[in-house]
Amino acid sequence: MRADPQAPIDGERRWDVHETPLGPLTFHASARGLTGMSFPGRGGPLDNARRDRGALANATRQLDDYFAQERTAFDLPLDVHGTPFQRRVWAALLEIPYGTTVTYTELARTIGRPDVVRAVAAAVGRTPVPIVVPCHRVVGAGGALTGYGGGLRRKQALLDLERRGAAGLPPEPAWAFRQMTLV
Numbered sequence: 001m002r003a004d005p006q007a008p009i010d011g012e013r014r015w016d017v018h019e020t021p022l023g024p025l026t027f028h029a030s031a032r033g034l035t036g037m038s039f040p041g042r043g044g045p046l047d048n049a050r051r052d053r054g055a056l057a058n059a060t061r062q063l064d065d066y067f068a069q070e071r072t073a074f075d076l077p078l079d080v081h082g083t084p085f086q087r088r089v090w091a092a093l094l095e096i097p098y099g100t101t102v103t104y105t106e107l108a109r110t111i112g113r114p115d116v117v118r119a120v121a122a123a124v125g126r127t128p129v130p131i132v133v134p135c136h137r138v139v140g141a142g143g144a145l146t147g148y149g150g151g152l153r154r155k156q157a158l159l160d161l162e163r164r165g166a167a168g169l170p171p172e173p174a175w176a177f178r179q180m181t182l183v
Contacts, residue, residue, distance in 0.1 A: 007025065010043055012050060013050060014056065015029070015098075016052060019131070020063060020067060021157075022039070022150065023154075025040075026038045026110050027077070029055055029059070030079045033076065034037075034077065034079065034129055035081075035128065037130055043067070061073070062077070063131065067137065067161065068171060069161070069164070072098035072165065076078050076132060080128045082128070086126060089111060089134070092107055092111050093124065093126070093137070098162055101137050101168075102138055102139070103138070103141055104117050104121045104138055104139075105141065106141065107124070125147060130150060132152075136148060136159060137159070160172070
């Protein structure tokens with residue numbers, strides 16, 4: 001993982017909230033990279049002294065580009081922590097092409113562990129940086145939408161955005177995403 005030149009140099013964890021079509025997302029970063037991203041109503045209390053827009057400007061810019069369908073993959077340094085198994089699953093998530101989905105069973109096969117589909121699903125559910133690490137691209141058998149930390153409406157909105165982008169169609173207006181999150 002490479003160092004981000006905009007990351008704080010003191011090693012403290014920084015955070016910021018960024019408005020997106022899916023609602024406000026809270027970004028967390030260390031000096032080494034993005035450590036987490038959470039949807040509204042998720043995460044604990046935040047220390048206002050550690051709020052730092054500058055340290056997260058690259059991440060928020062790339063997310064804006066993604067929602068504008070000007071970006072299909074992220075180029076952000078990540079500083080995610082998990083078990084070796086979780087990190088293996090998260091690495092496999094990064095290989096799922098934009099605009100496509102895989103099932104939990106297919107993902108388990110991809111990492112060479114078809115015998116632990118439930119453990120794979122649990123690791124997907126613990127993805128610390130959703131959207132950037134595209135856990136939304138994993139679906140249940142037969143394409144069924146299953147759990148997502150941001151809620152199934154957000155997962156569907158992300159899949160629809162990518163489906164439209166992969167087909168060369170313009171993105172839906174931001175208000176359409178916002179309305180989905182309010183329903």
